[in-house]
Amino acid sequence: MKKILLASVASTMFAGAAFADEIKIGVLLGFTGPAESLAEDMASGAEAALKEISDSGKFLDGTTIATIRGDSTCTDAAVATSVAERMITADGVSGIIGALCSGATGAILQNVAVPNGMVQFSPSATSPALTTVEDNGLFFRASPSDARQGEIMAEILMEEGVKSVAVTYTNNDYGKGLSDAFESSFTKMGGTVTINAAHEDGKADYSAEIGALASAGGDLLVVIGYLDQGGKGIIRAALDTGAFDRFHLPDAMIGATIEDEFGSELDGTMGQLPGADNPKGETLIQIGEANSYNGMAAYAAESYDTGAVMGLAMQAAGSTDPQVYKDFIMDVANAPGEKIYPGELEKALDILSSGGEIDYVGGSALELIEPGEAAGSYRVIKTEGGKQVTVGYR
Numbered sequence: 001m002k003k004i005l006l007a008s009v010a011s012t013m014f015a016g017a018a019f020a021d022e023i024k025i026g027v028l029l030g031f032t033g034p035a036e037s038l039a040e041d042m043a044s045g046a047e048a049a050l051k052e053i054s055d056s057g058k059f060l061d062g063t064t065i066a067t068i069r070g071d072s073t074c075t076d077a078a079v080a081t082s083v084a085e086r087m088i089t090a091d092g093v094s095g096i097i098g099a100l101c102s103g104a105t106g107a108i109l110q111n112v113a114v115p116n117g118m119v120q121f122s123p124s125a126t127s128p129a130l131t132t133v134e135d136n137g138l139f140f141r142a143s144p145s146d147a148r149q150g151e152i153m154a155e156i157l158m159e160e161g162v163k164s165v166a167v168t169y170t171n172n173d174y175g176k177g178l179s180d181a182f183e184s185s186f187t188k189m190g191g192t193v194t195i196n197a198a199h200e201d202g203k204a205d206y207s208a209e210i211g212a213l214a215s216a217g218g219d220l221l222v223v224i225g226y227l228d229q230g231g232k233g234i235i236r237a238a239l240d241t242g243a244f245d246r247f248h249l250p251d252a253m254i255g256a257t258i259e260d261e262f263g264s265e266l267d268g269t270m271g272q273l274p275g276a277d278n279p280k281g282e283t284l285i286q287i288g289e290a291n292s293y294n295g296m297a298a299y300a301a302e303s304y305d306t307g308a309v310m311g312l313a314m315q316a317a318g319s320t321d322p323q324v325y326k327d328f329i330m331d332v333a334n335a336p337g338e339k340i341y342p343g344e345l346e347k348a349l350d351i352l353s354s355g356g357e358i359d360y361v362g363g364s365a366l367e368l369i370e371p372g373e374a375a376g377s378y379r380v381i382k383t384e385g386g387k388q389v390t391v392g393y394r
Helices: 002-016 036-055 077-091 102-116 146-159 173-188 207-216 230-241 256-266 281-290 300-317 322-333 345-353
Strands: 022-029 064-071 096-098 120-122 139-141 164-170 192-199 220-224 247-249 270-274 338-340 358-360 378-384 387-393
Touching (some): 022 077, 036 281, 036 300, 064 077, 077 096, 077 102, 096 300, 102 120, 146 173, 146 247, 146 270, 146 378, 164 173, 164 207, 164 230, 173 192, 173 220, 207 230, 220 230, 230 247, 230 256, 256 378, 256 387, 300 345, 300 358, 322 358, 338 345, 345 358
Parallel strands (some): 022 064, 096 120, 164 192, 164 220, 220 247, 247 270, 338 358
Antiparallel strands (some): 270 378, 378 387
């Protein structure tokens, strides 16, 4: 009933509203730092969805959307905060997509988005701490909490017959949150974590860390790190010293950087990242090719969905005011309504402008649960012939 009433209100608003010729959306991701190789495909995914909406000519009576990129880094909260402030005060954005990493995301949310009443929608921030942060209804994420990923990791390892593991994690909100969630789930299932130790990104030598991990032992090494810095360095040191030859890799370790660096050295390695068995997956590939990015790259689908939902929520609200359209994000992302897939955003705009309802499924089978995060489905990854390939879904 709430959704029907909101759609009716939005339809009424359209009748007499005057909209700006152009609005701006900030795309604030870690273009430099330990996960920088993920950022370009993610940004292009979000921009592709916003372009699809804008080019239709049906967004808020012909309003166009321009995107403004900014570098949040992954590790420098001061930089992330400064860039977000500039986007709001100087660029005049109506929403912020980002950040990529959980620490930067939290810094932007608490220091900039909430004080300024700005909607912030991250495609990829997964720290469990973000579930309970005070956000005034302004924060959303298209990825599930790592509380869920920890369970998925433990299940995969148990099914593989792994009974004991050493764990190393990048020393930040993401690494600590996921390592704790995993250890809790794995031990409840009867597994043993021999050591759960932090590592710092950006080091040239990880021999000391590998020494401690090897001393603790385990059937394999779980590397909760970033593919462009510490995580990659940990794996290289482990292989070169012979300390470990089996690994498990979570979401921030999945990507071309790992394939290029290790190739078949990691054959048999399992891992996971958010994703779903979507019947429109081929469309994501086509959209990516048309916009010069990899539509199936890590978090590219979630980024497309983030841009799509933000724009469609504005259409449903009949407003680009964050204080208004924030209340429509959960509605357009969930049932009831006509299911909307990648490439169908013009159709969604038509339905919304006539007062109808949509259920945005998108490229990641998106379903938002309270307080505004993805419910949680995952692609299971295995390295075969030097390539990280999808071997199942959970």
